[in-house]
Amino acid sequence: MTKNAKRTLITLAVIIAMVITIIPNATVTATSSDYSHLIGNSDVKKPSVGGKLQILAKNGTMTLCGEDGNPIQLRGMSTHGLQWFPKVVNTNAFSALSNDWEANVIRLAMYIGEDGYATNPSVKQEVIKGIDYAIANNMYVIVDWHMINPGNPNDNIYSGAQSFFNEISDLYPNNKNLIYELCNEPNDGSGGVSNDAAGWAQVKAYATPIVELLRNKGNENLIIVGNPFWSQRPDLAADNPIDDNNTMYSVHFYSGTNPVSDVETDRNNAMSNVKYALEHGVAVFATEWGTSLATGTTGPYLEKADAWLEFLNANNISWCNFSLCNKNEVASALNSTTNLDPGYDKVWTDAELTKSGQYVRARIKGVYYATPDEPEPNKPQPPLDFSSGFWDFNDGTTQGFGINADSPITSIMIQNANNALELSGLNTHGSNDLSEGNFWANARLSADVWGHSINVYGFTKLTMDVISPSPTNVSIAAIPQSNSCGWANPTRAVRVFKNNFVAQSDGTYKATLTISVDDSPNFKAIAADSTDSIVRNMILFIGSSSDNLSLDNIKFTK
Missing domain, CATH: 3.20.20.80 (Glycosidases)
Structure with a gap:
């Protein structure tokens, strides 16, 4: 970095610091922080x-x-x-x-x-x-x-x-x-x-x-x-x-x-x-x-x-x-x-x-x-990285995904593995209904992304990579949510089958699952709303005939 560049950055930092000091009643947010307040306890004083x-x-x-x-x-x-x-x-x-x-x-x-x-x-x-x-x-x-x-x-x-x-x-x-x-x-x-x-x-x-x-x-x-x-x-x-x-x-x-x-x-x-x-x-x-x-x-x-x-x-x-x-x-x-x-x-x-x-x-x-x-x-986890504009899991986190509070099945494990969202124990714990209509019986995930921008205006498809140790059958229904679109039942679950999976160089198998606006009324409503087209949460209903699979690159496309 040149001296002039350093000087410019220092000047900007000073200006920002001055602005911050004059902003009244400002509370610190979690998602914009460097997480520096997790370390240290100097204000934790005994009686x-x-x-x-x-x-x-x-x-x-x-x-x-x-x-x-x-x-x-x-x-x-x-x-x-x-x-x-x-x-x-x-x-x-x-x-x-x-x-x-x-x-x-x-x-x-x-x-x-x-x-x-x-x-x-x-x-x-x-x-x-x-x-x-x-x-x-x-x-x-x-x-x-x-x-x-x-x-x-x-x-x-x-x-x-x-x-x-x-x-x-x-x-x-x-x-x-x-x-x-x-x-x-x-x-x-x-x-x-x-x-x-x-x-x-x-x-x-x-x-x-x-x-x-x-x-x-x-x-x-x-x-x-x-x-x-x-x-x-x-x-x-x-x-x-x-x-x-x-x-x-x-x-x-x-x-x-x-x-x-x-x-x-x-x-x-x-x-x-x-x-x-x-x-x-x-x-x-x-x-x-x-x-x-x-x-x-x-x-x-x-x-x-x-x-x-x-x-x-x-x-x-x-x-x-x-x-x-x-x-x-x-x-x-x-x-x-x-x-x-x-x-x-x-x-x-x-x-x-x-x-x-x-x-x-x-x-x-x-x-x-x-x-x-x-x-x-x-070390404290950094804020979620949504710079890609979709769920790519490349920051090493689950990017907000966890078991939804109303899920009928809560025992499956969710973690980031190899920069993908790994789900374990699906079939064992009964999250294995592969029908189009009975997705309610399966485990329900949600990923709150409040504060991040996933703008789906004009988009028509929600795609995701489904990765498995071996070819399997998978059923997924989706409910994207916005400020104004809280809930609308999916029309159906979309399925991929064993013959849709393709062998990968790392020994796994991958299929691409595509959900359209006709499969998810909430998706259709949000994508058509020019005033409120930001997805704030995603709910997924996951069914699988095998125990373990991973999801990656969950994205909206036109």
Whole structure:
């Protein structure tokens, strides 16, 4: 590079830096970042340093701060239901979190229904023990009134909320370590609350008296309030907040289910709703998130988790991973055979952690992470590379593809192999219907590409390479989606058969599958819409008579 070229680049960098410094209320996006916020944890301060928590305006955004007025971020774990996993409340486990994991917060999930507090009030003693262990191990502690079913916090089953919070605040008056989470996940199940302003009004009507109770007793503790649609609508709270200057609002997400977003206008996207909330004057806390689907199964989706954590860390949003338990599911941090008490050394070894647990421990510490099968540190994943304008998988990632949240089959494995999207276990797990019409029985994939431009205006075909170790039969139906075209059932699944496959020089076999606009009404509608022809998501229904195949070069053509 010449000196003049270097000088020009330096000048441009200075100008860009000056512009950035004068842009107000800017939140950092996940997909445009260099992921630099995944490494380091300088703002993750323990209560002995951070002291009393408060919400202050920083650069136009309401931000969690310590007693000294400087930003503080809480990173840690949430327990699973204490009625099921009470043994995780032990001093060795809490010491492991605080010292080995470097966590500064633990969330105590006290379920109310589901054999929890409403029918088994003794679970409260596990909460009290957990608070004591958290204080002794220098961590903040979230007392979580874990309401989920039924979905309305005003339901009679939750009538003990005020009494409970009154009792806990009597035991720990204005204690700097305590954080009160008043309702875990309001939702529309079992006569719950609607996913709109009216639903939030019901939640607010429940929470406000508890906030007032705590404040009238002199408790200045941080308070967190859930919101409709399983705490994915903090935007609703931003439009009608509780009148209290130390109350913030939760967001819950699972990296396999909830995609990232570059906008604050998409009310169907949890990250978009967080952006809206921040830009409209309230603070947000991710009190529950997981590396799997929202069901706790399939994954872990670590690249998508990287994108979410980059966004949270860059915007100083605190978070707790769900969950610290040994339940046999992907979202658990501990293997199913691991003792909930790590023992006298107060350390769970890597072999005792799931892949999710290994990952989250590293992300709390802010370091590169390694796993037993991948001993070299794994660097944060870069933003997806869609420079080709289609799915070519040449960036080494799955480019957003994962199991769709509504898939009837969730056990297949998805990964990038040889710069293609490899699917394993299709036939074994029943994703093998090869008919044109019954594609609903097959595994369903989705790939959210919000923020990337795949413009299909005037296009008529969707083609993809199907690669297999040997000739096979494959059935694929597709639903492209845009801002305005959310769903329209495919007309049919398109098939390729064994005789369509051609041997390749690497020993594999390849066929090209072509879906037309007549096969996918959504594709036809998006391609004909001159005002909204950008594909934002792709849903694929995959059936195969063999277990393993790969997809590559998924592209729209004229």
